[in-house]
Amino acid sequence: MSKHAHLQVALVVGAHGRHAVIETPEGQRLMAHPRGKKSACVVGDRVRWAVAGDEAVVEAVEPRRNLLMRQDEWRTKSFAANLDHLLFMVAGEPMFSEAQLTRALIAAEDARIPTTLLLNKADLPTADAARERLAPYKAMGLTVLETSLKRDLDGARALLAPCLAGRTTLILGASGMGKSTLINLMVPAASAQVGEISQALNSGKHTTTTSTWFWLDGLSGSDTPQDPHGQRAALIDSPGFQEFGLMHITPQQLPELMPDFRAHLGDCRFYNCTHRHEPGCGVRAAAQRGEISPSRVRLYEGLWEELEAGQRKG
Numbered sequence: 001m002s003k004h005a006h007l008q009v010a011l012v013v014g015a016h017g018r019h020a021v022i023e024t025p026e027g028q029r030l031m032a033h034p035r036g037k038k039s040a041c042v043v044g045d046r047v048r049w050a051v052a053g054d055e056a057v058v059e060a061v062e063p064r065r066n067l068l069m070r071q072d073e074w075r076t077k078s079f080a081a082n083l084d085h086l087l088f089m090v091a092g093e094p095m096f097s098e099a100q101l102t103r104a105l106i107a108a109e110d111a112r113i114p115t116t117l118l119l120n121k122a123d124l125p126t127a128d129a130a131r132e133r134l135a136p137y138k139a140m141g142l143t144v145l146e147t148s149l150k151r152d153l154d155g156a157r158a159l160l161a162p163c164l165a166g167r168t169t170l171i172l173g174a175s176g177m178g179k180s181t182l183i184n185l186m187v188p189a190a191s192a193q194v195g196e197i198s199q200a201l202n203s204g205k206h207t208t209t210t211s212t213w214f215w216l217d218g219l220s221g222s223d224t225p226q227d228p229h230g231q232r233a234a235l236i237d238s239p240g241f242q243e244f245g246l247m248h249i250t251p252q253q254l255p256e257l258m259p260d261f262r263a264h265l266g267d268c269r270f271y272n273c274t275h276r277h278e279p280g281c282g283v284r285a286a287a288q289r290g291e292i293s294p295s296r297v298r299l300y301e302g303l304w305e306e307l308e309a310g311q312r313k314g
């Protein structure tokens with residue numbers, strides 16, 4: 001048993017730099033500082049904490065079920081930990097980026113986090129082009145839900161409730177896909193809560209720089225067979241969509257993490273086929289038969305080069 005096992009557990013609902021906002025099981029929120037590098041925490045972490053002087057100190061982070069990383073130009077940071085589900089929002093206007101989608105799916109697959117795709121703005125004529133772009137993803141088994149958050153709030157709520165019930169969902173969407181509209185629909189008090197957390201973390205500045213945890217009341221999973229104890233539903237919003245960091249993945253792992261590629265991995269002549277230029281490649285053959293979309297092949301090749309270059313840099 002860890003030497004911190006006697007300490008109380010709290011949930012990290014906001015984190016930024018050397019600060020965290022933690023929530024006790026009774027629902028009390030406190031500012032806390034991690035004791036050291038080892039106790040640095042991210043939203044979704046369960047932590048052991050204690051009072052030291054007049055502040056709360058995070059003494060240890062409980063083992064994580066998973067951790068999603070994001071990447072900006074310079075470095076890799078964490079999005080959130082202990083996720084059950086990822087909801088990736090897309091739209092036809094502005095048209096979503098298939099490269100961002102593919103990266104997110106690879107990261108989620110690697111972390112074994114199931115993903116649902118949400119096509120918003122289904123009311124616009126441009127939704128057809130988005131549906132077409134999503135076809136390969138549907139074909140590889142992903143669920144694609146459709147909403148018109150602006151036109152039909154009640155319909156969206158009814159559709160999303162079972163998808164969010166009883167689990168912790170990280171919601172991702174590039175600017176303009178309708179993420180704020182969705183969060184405000186599901187969490188009416190969201191903007192007030194974000195204000196409180198970001199004020200605590202940024203000492204007064206009212207900008208959101210951190211992922212934020214929201215409880216979704218009324219959506220406990222007590223009716224779902226996987227969760228007979230009725231775990232509370234929660235949403236994590238992560239503002240300022242960044243690319244997923246994939247630097248922890250090797251190019252050789254990529255095909256295993258792409259279900260449309262994975263389906264053909266047994267069909268290559270060489271056991272160490274990279275599916276780029278080898279003769280007798282089953283993946284290429286599948287692409288030629290139209291079973292893997294040309295855009296996915298291009299994305300795979302680009303990622304391969306990027307990850308290989310990253311490996312060389314060490």
Ligand SMILES: Nc1nc2c(ncn2[C@@H]2O[C@H](COP(=O)(O)OP(=O)(O)OP(=O)(O)O)[C@@H](O)[C@H]2O)c(=O)[nH]1
Binds near residue numbers: 121148149151175179
């Ligand atoms: N036609 C249509 N417009 C929508 C729909 N949902 C959201 N919008 C509009 O799309 C725009 C972007 O929505 P937001 O919710 O602000 O998008 P966001 O993804 O949070 O974008 P950022 O605030 O830039 O991060 C707004 O003008 C919304 O009113 C929809 O279902 N249909």
Ligand SMILES: [Zn+2]
Binds near residue numbers: 269273280281282284
């Ligand atoms: Zn091959």
